[in-house]
Amino acid sequence: MKIIIKQSVLMEHLNHVIRGISSKNLIPALNGIKFEILEEGIYLYSTDNDIAIQSFIEKENIINIEETGNFVINGRYIYDIVRKLPNELIEIEEVLSSKINISTTNSSFTLNCVDVKEFPNLEIEESKTPIKLSNEMFNEIIHQTSFATSNQESRPVLTGINFKFNKNNLEVIATDSYRLSKKIVKLEEKVKEDINVIIPVKNLVEITRLFSTEKEILEMHVFTNKIIFKMNNLIVLSRLINGNYPDVSKLIPEDFTNIVEVNLEEFYNSIDRAALLTNEADKNTIRFETKNNNAIVSSTIPEIGYVEEIIQIKKEKDEDIKIAFSSKYMIDALKAFENEQIKIYFNGEVKPIILKENDKDDLIQLILPIRTY
Amino acid sequence: MKIIIKQSVLMEHLNHVIRGISSKNLIPALNGIKFEILEEGIYLYSTDNDIAIQSFIEKENIINIEETGNFVINGRYIYDIVRKLPNELIEIEEVLSSKINISTTNSSFTLNCVDVKEFPNLEIEESKTPIKLSNEMFNEIIHQTSFATSNQESRPVLTGINFKFNKNNLEVIATDSYRLSKKIVKLEEKVKEDINVIIPVKNLVEITRLFSTEKEILEMHVFTNKIIFKMNNLIVLSRLINGNYPDVSKLIPEDFTNIVEVNLEEFYNSIDRAALLTNEADKNTIRFETKNNNAIVSSTIPEIGYVEEIIQIKKEKDEDIKIAFSSKYMIDALKAFENEQIKIYFNGEVKPIILKENDKDDLIQLILPIRTY
Structure with missing residues (x-):
C-alpha cells in the first residue's frame, strides 16, 4: 500500500x-x-x-x-x-x-x-429509485423541525423525525409531546410506494453539517432498517428507529376562536426579553394577553422582578385571549420562520397554539399552553 | 433616583x-x-x-x-x-x-x-505618584509571562506575577518552578522608591481584556495590600498576594555549552506536530537532538506510534546536544516571541534551557529539561 x-x-x-x-x-x-x-x-x-x-x-x-x-x-x-x-x-x-x-x-x-x-461491514448500498431533494430544502426541513424532538430515551420514536412520503408529497413531523413541528414539501418526482420512517435527529443534524456547502441534489435511499443519504462523493448511512410514530393528524384543529397577526421580529424580541425573567423550574412560563390592538407579554421571577412588553397586533376575530406558554418553546418555534409577519391561532387558554407564516399549511408550529389562569 | x-x-x-x-x-x-x-x-x-x-x-x-x-x-x-x-x-x-x-x-x-x-466599601483611591505604562506594553508583558504562573494554590505566591520596579527599570517574573518567564521594560519616568509586589495572574489577565481596545496610558497606583489600574474612566483594583517571591536571579546562567539558532515558525510547527504523539501522563515529553546543521524533534506514544521532525539550525558552538523537555511548556514559551529567528541556549541535558530573541535580556523564557537520556 x-x-x-x-x-x-x-x-x-x-x-x-x-x-x-x-x-x-x-x-x-x-x-x-x-x-x-x-x-x-x-x-x-x-x-x-x-x-x-x-x-x-x-x-x-x-x-x-x-x-x-x-x-x-x-x-x-x-x-x-x-x-x-x-x-x-x-x-x-x-x-x-x-x-x-x-x-x-x-x-x-x-x-x-x-x-x-x-472494522464493521457497513452495508452501504443504493436503491434503484432514490428520492431526490435539494440539500438546501433538506437543511431547511431539519432546521424547522429538529428542535421539537424529544431527548428522552424512554420514548425512542420521539427522538427521531418522522418522514412520510406519499406520491409527490413529503410530510415531516417532530414532536416531544409538548410541542410539534410539521413541514410539508412537494417532491419533483412521485415515489413509487408510500414510505414512513423515523430517522434519529442526531444523525439528521450531523448530515446537515456535512452537506451544508454547495447547492446540490441529495439522494435518499430508503431500506427496511436504514436510510442512505448521498451527495456527490459523500455517503451517509443512518439507522432507522423502530416503532410506530404517533398519529398527530387530529392534534391540529381546523377552526380557531382567536387569530392574531404579529410582526415576527417585534414578537420574537419581546418574548426573548421577557424570557429573562423566567426559569426552568417554572417551565419558563410567559403570559400573553391581547387588549384591542395590543398584546402584553409578561413574566416574573418573584425574587428578581417582573417584566411587561407591549406589541402591536392585528386581530382577525374580535375576542381577546389570555394564555400562558413556555418562552423557550415559543422562541424555538419562532426561529423556524422567515416571513415579516406571522399568524398565531388560538382556541382558548387550554388548547394548542398554532403558528404559521400564512394561511397555508406548509409549515406549522404547535405549542401546548401552560394552564395558569 | x-x-x-x-x-x-x-x-x-x-x-x-x-x-x-x-x-x-x-x-x-x-x-x-x-x-x-x-x-x-x-x-x-x-x-x-x-x-x-x-x-x-x-x-x-x-x-x-x-x-x-x-x-x-x-x-x-x-x-x-x-x-x-x-x-x-x-x-x-x-x-x-x-x-x-x-x-x-x-x-x-x-x-x-x-x-x-x-455592598462592600471598595476603597478605591489614587496615589500621588502613579507609574505610567502604555496599555499595549502592559498587555505584551502579561501575554509573555502569564502562562508560566502556577495554578497550585499550595504555593500562593507562584499564582501571581512578580512586578519589581527599580528606578526606571521594571522586571516582571512568572514561574511555576518548572519554567520561568522574565520580561524587562524601561519606564519613561523613574519610580521614587523600589516597589516589589505580587499580583494575582487571574486579575492581570482580566485587566488586559478590559483595557485591550485603544492605545492609551495605563496608570498603576501601588498601595500596601492593593494595586489600582486606571485608564480613562475605568479603574480596576486588585488585591496583592502576601509573601516573598522566590529569588530567581541565580537560575539564569551566564555561560552556555550550546547555542542554537532556529526559525521560530519552523521550530514551533515541528514541536506542535510532534506534540500530537505525547501525553500528560508522560509529561508531554519531546526529544530534541542536534546533528550538524539539523535538529531532530521526536516523540512517541508506544500504543499509537512515533514521529520524527527535521529542522535546519545554526549552531554557535560545535558540540551537539541531546535533551528532552515538555512540548506544552515549549509551545507556551514560543508563543511569547515574534522574531523570525530565536536562539536556544543549553548547558547540557540536565540544566535549564533558555530561549531569547537575541543576545539581549529583555525577554527570557526558561524551561527545565526532563531527564530521559
Whole structure:
C-alpha cells in the first residue's frame, strides 16, 4: 500500500469522515478511519454503529496510487496529524506489518494500525429509485423541525423525525409531546410506494453539517432498517428507529376562536426579553394577553422582578385571549420562520397554539399552553 | 433616583463592570452592580472581593440625571436586560422602596434591589505618584509571562506575577518552578522608591481584556495590600498576594555549552506536530537532538506510534546536544516571541534551557529539561 496525495485533498475528505467517530467509543475499530485504496481511488469510512460515513477521493485528485490495499487507523490521530502538516504532498505507505508511515519533506509519522477485520461491514448500498431533494430544502426541513424532538430515551420514536412520503408529497413531523413541528414539501418526482420512517435527529443534524456547502441534489435511499443519504462523493448511512410514530393528524384543529397577526421580529424580541425573567423550574412560563390592538407579554421571577412588553397586533376575530406558554418553546418555534409577519391561532387558554407564516399549511408550529389562569 | 441614558452608552459601561462579578458567588451583594448617581455622572461598581471595577459615565454622555441616588442591582440580570433592549433611550427610576424600573417605549422591567449597605466599601483611591505604562506594553508583558504562573494554590505566591520596579527599570517574573518567564521594560519616568509586589495572574489577565481596545496610558497606583489600574474612566483594583517571591536571579546562567539558532515558525510547527504523539501522563515529553546543521524533534506514544521532525539550525558552538523537555511548556514559551529567528541556549541535558530573541535580556523564557537520556 502506497499513495501520494495533496494535504488539502486528504484533509477535505478527513473532515467528512471524522464526523462519524465518537470519541467516547471503547472499541478501537470504531475510533478508526478505514482507508480502502483501489485503482479507481480511495474510499474513507468511519462509523459509530449509529451513523456511517463514506467519502470517496477520485483517482484524478490523487497524485499517485503506487499500490492498493486497506488499513484502519485511529481517526483522531490521523485527522490531527494531516491538519497540522503543511499543504505539501503527503506520502502514505505501509511499513512492516500493521504500521503506516505518513510523511512530508520534514515530518515522518509512523502509526500502529487497527486490524482491518475488526472494522464493521457497513452495508452501504443504493436503491434503484432514490428520492431526490435539494440539500438546501433538506437543511431547511431539519432546521424547522429538529428542535421539537424529544431527548428522552424512554420514548425512542420521539427522538427521531418522522418522514412520510406519499406520491409527490413529503410530510415531516417532530414532536416531544409538548410541542410539534410539521413541514410539508412537494417532491419533483412521485415515489413509487408510500414510505414512513423515523430517522434519529442526531444523525439528521450531523448530515446537515456535512452537506451544508454547495447547492446540490441529495439522494435518499430508503431500506427496511436504514436510510442512505448521498451527495456527490459523500455517503451517509443512518439507522432507522423502530416503532410506530404517533398519529398527530387530529392534534391540529381546523377552526380557531382567536387569530392574531404579529410582526415576527417585534414578537420574537419581546418574548426573548421577557424570557429573562423566567426559569426552568417554572417551565419558563410567559403570559400573553391581547387588549384591542395590543398584546402584553409578561413574566416574573418573584425574587428578581417582573417584566411587561407591549406589541402591536392585528386581530382577525374580535375576542381577546389570555394564555400562558413556555418562552423557550415559543422562541424555538419562532426561529423556524422567515416571513415579516406571522399568524398565531388560538382556541382558548387550554388548547394548542398554532403558528404559521400564512394561511397555508406548509409549515406549522404547535405549542401546548401552560394552564395558569 | 431617576436617569435617562442611551442603551449603547450604558451597555459600554456594563460591559466593564460585568467582568467583576463572579457567577458562583453566594453573597447577593457580590452578584450586584452598584449604581452611584451623582450630579457629575454615574459611577458603576462591581467586585468579587478579589478584584473590583469602577466605570464612570460622564454627565455629558447621559441624556438626563433627574434625581441622584444609589442602588445595587443583580448584575447578570441588568446586563442581559440592557443588552437585549433596543438602542433607544432607557429610563431608570426608583419605584416604591428598593425597586428599580427600567423602561423603553415598549418594555418595562421592575427589579428588586439589593440593600446598598451590603455592598462592600471598595476603597478605591489614587496615589500621588502613579507609574505610567502604555496599555499595549502592559498587555505584551502579561501575554509573555502569564502562562508560566502556577495554578497550585499550595504555593500562593507562584499564582501571581512578580512586578519589581527599580528606578526606571521594571522586571516582571512568572514561574511555576518548572519554567520561568522574565520580561524587562524601561519606564519613561523613574519610580521614587523600589516597589516589589505580587499580583494575582487571574486579575492581570482580566485587566488586559478590559483595557485591550485603544492605545492609551495605563496608570498603576501601588498601595500596601492593593494595586489600582486606571485608564480613562475605568479603574480596576486588585488585591496583592502576601509573601516573598522566590529569588530567581541565580537560575539564569551566564555561560552556555550550546547555542542554537532556529526559525521560530519552523521550530514551533515541528514541536506542535510532534506534540500530537505525547501525553500528560508522560509529561508531554519531546526529544530534541542536534546533528550538524539539523535538529531532530521526536516523540512517541508506544500504543499509537512515533514521529520524527527535521529542522535546519545554526549552531554557535560545535558540540551537539541531546535533551528532552515538555512540548506544552515549549509551545507556551514560543508563543511569547515574534522574531523570525530565536536562539536556544543549553548547558547540557540536565540544566535549564533558555530561549531569547537575541543576545539581549529583555525577554527570557526558561524551561527545565526532563531527564530521559
